[in-house]
Amino acid sequence: MKTKLHVLLALAGVTTALAAPQTFDFKDPKGVNNATFKLDAPLEAINGSASGISGAVVFDPDNPAATHGKIVVASESLTVPNAMQRQHMQGAQWLDVAKFPEITFESKELKNVKTSGDTTTADIIGTFTLKGVPKEITVPVKFTYLKDKLGQRVPNQKGDLMVIRAGFSIKRGDFGVNQGQMEDKVSDTIELTLSIAGASPK
């Protein structure tokens, strides 16, 4: 009887260990993580990207619906191919990066969670903060859990990877970014994508 109890307790311990949520760190030493943005404009759409991405997401492979976390983009890392446009974009009239150094998204809850193999899709409801203005938005997201793949990316390191891909749009006016101004020259709608990988070392 005692032996059976010990076996049961041991099994419970192992099961708990296997189901433990993991924290994935999105500060990428390889500098591959990126967010892109696109705004329509006369002559040519404005396309740019940001690489200064950090943050953490807690993910439980056995309970993806409980995923939560925060992703941070350094405003200063936003760039476009034209140097003068970049200077204007980062200036006080637009993003004012000196005063608002971070753009963040913090999750609140997940809906429509669907898991197939190592891929989970969901709609994340959370707070998107741009130029110091927070706003609740819903972002469709795809998580890909890559078990034991950290070693392939970072030599001599064991652990798991988590890839997050998202695509959504916002209106710059909602966040006070040159609100109502120059909409004939720079679209109010900004299309955003996020392609990031986080690591959970063991």
Add this chain to the structure above:
Amino acid sequence: MKKRLRVAALLLLVAAVGFWLATGANRGWTKNSVPQRTLDEVTGIEGITYEKHFAPGVDFLGAAGLGAGFLAGLSFLFRNPSNKP
């Protein structure tokens, strides 16, 4: 002087158009860098870096046109040389 200014205007315009054509005839805004994408094979993510590369655009042609127009306009301030004996 009048003639020299007009020739200079024409040369400026031709040089600008020639340079624009030689560097790829970019029909968008002038660019100082171009994005380079590299695939991370483990995650499938395309990383984006920027390589310095000057690609004059339509705004460059516009500036050259303004400059040529200024020189040509300046030429009208000079009188035609007199043909009096």
